[in-house]
Amino acid sequence: MRHVYIRGIMGLIWLAAAVITGMGGSIEMAGLYVVLGGAFLFSAYTTWKKEQDKKGGR
Numbered sequence: 001m002r003h004v005y006i007r008g009i010m011g012l013i014w015l016a017a018a019v020i021t022g023m024g025g026s027i028e029m030a031g032l033y034v035v036l037g038g039a040f041l042f043s044a045y046t047t048w049k050k051e052q053d054k055k056g057g058r
């Protein structure tokens with residue numbers, strides 16, 4: 001379960017970097033960071049969902 005937390009935190013860091021970069025004026029890099037953050041968060045969510053299904057969740 002620890003890897004899910006790590007991926008989630010890294011996703012949030014990438015999204016924060018996107019906001020900071022976007023405010024600095026580099027829209028292209030901000031877009032890249034949003035994609036990277038989304039990929040990390042999506043990966044964390046799908047892994048978390050699989051583990052919940054294994055444990056007999058909903």
